[in-house]
Amino acid sequence: SQELEQSPQSLIVQEGKNLTINCTSSKTLYGLYWYKQKYGEGLIFLMMLQKGGEEKSHEKITAKLDEKKQQSSLHITASQPSHAGIYLCGADKTSGTYKYIFGTGTRLKVLA
Amino acid sequence: GAVVSQHPSWVICKSGTSVKIECRSLDFQATTMFWYRQFPKQSLMLMATSNEGSKATYEQGVEKDKFLINHASLTLSTLTVTSAHPEDSSFYICSADYGTINYGYTFGSGTRLTVV
Numbered sequence: 414s415q416e417l418e419q420s421p422q423s424l425i426v427q428e429g430k431n432l433t434i435n436c437t438s439s440k441t442l443y444g445l446y447w448y449k450q451k452y453g454e455g456l457i458f459l460m461m462l463q464k465g466g467e468e469k470s471h472e473k474i475t476a477k478l479d480e481k482k483q484q485s486s487l488h489i490t491a492s493q494p495s496h497a498g499i500y501l502c503g504a505d506k507t508s509g510t511y512k513y514i515f516g517t518g519t520r521l522k523v524l525a
Numbered sequence: 526g527a528v529v530s531q532h533p534s535w536v537i538c539k540s541g542t543s544v545k546i547e548c549r550s551l552d553f554q555a556t557t558m559f560w561y562r563q564f565p566k567q568s569l570m571l572m573a574t575s576n577e578g579s580k581a582t583y584e585q586g587v588e589k590d591k592f593l594i595n596h597a598s599l600t601l602s603t604l605t606v607t608s609a610h611p612e613d614s615s616f617y618i619c620s621a622d623y624g625t626i627n628y629g630y631t632f633g634s635g636t637r638l639t640v641v
Contacts, residue, residue: 448632456569456618456632501569515569 416440417502417516425522426492434487434519436502445485446503447476450518456501459487494523528552529621531633538609538640546604546636548619554599555621560592563616563635575602609640 418437426432436445444463448456460469462478462485469476473490489496502516528551538544548558556577561569573594574582581594591613593605606613618635 456620458631514571 416514417504419500419502419516419519421519422517423520423522425524427524428493429491432489432492432521434500434521436485436487436504436516438483438504441482442478442485442504443482444504445476445478445482447485447487448501448503450499450501489521492521492523494525497521497523529555529619529631529633531619531636533636534634535637536639538638540610540640541608543605543607544609544638546606546617546619546638548602548604548621548633550600550621550631553621555602556599557622558596558602559620559622560594560602560604561618561620563618569618572604606638609638611640614638614640 416438420435420437424432424434444461446461447459449459450456459474460471460476462469462476465478465480465482467478475488475490476485477488478485485502487500487502498521500519500521504514530549530551532547532549536544548560550558558575560572560575562572563569571584572587572592573584573589575594575596576582577596577599581589581596583589583592591607593607594602595605596602602619604617604619616635616637618632620632
């Protein structure tokens with residue numbers, strides 16, 4: 414089974430609307446990363462969360478990691494067409510070994 | 526910021542030939558690099574972890590004799606797809622681990638391989 418579950422798998426929103434993408438693990442994570450990708454291109458690093466309860470923001474994107482470090486959410490405020498793409502969460506599977514896993518991805522489309 | 530250069534960005538080869546993909550860390554040394562492959566509409570799948578000066582560690586199900594990885598220096602890792610077949614056609618991406626919170630894992634731009 415997939416170790417990192419993302420939801421929803423795909424999302425279509427009207428420009429200006431807010432949206433949230435979730436990333437869930439059954440095990441404690443030792444670093445949670447959010448990336449954006451346009452298909453066929455390299456991943457763009459958005460932000461990293463390490464501490465339980467941590468929250469970071471960059472422009473209109475906010476990411477949170479829950480206290481148990483098993484779930485993270487990515488929230489986009491007032492979405493724009495430029496936000497469209499595939500959002501991937503990634504995580505360090507074990508501490509100190511950089512065993513890295515990816516989520517299933519969320520395909521976002523923003524309608525102008 | 527840290528930059529990882531991957532080359533070529535796309536390649537078409539005939540079945541049975543070998544293809545080499547390079548991944549260079551331009552600004553910083555990277556002791557560890559990772560190689561992923563991605564099929565259309567799927568998430569990236571880790572293939573192997575490349576460590577400078579030692580043998581690569583392959584994920585389960587990845588043939589080490591088919592996907593040769595060489596990490597001869599702290600700025601260069603190469604992936605060679607040997608005796609390529611059409612089912613090897615995919616998008617391959619490398620990433621470098623700089624071990625800092627600021628950069629996370631910096632990724633190359635990817636290589637689209639088509640085997641005909």
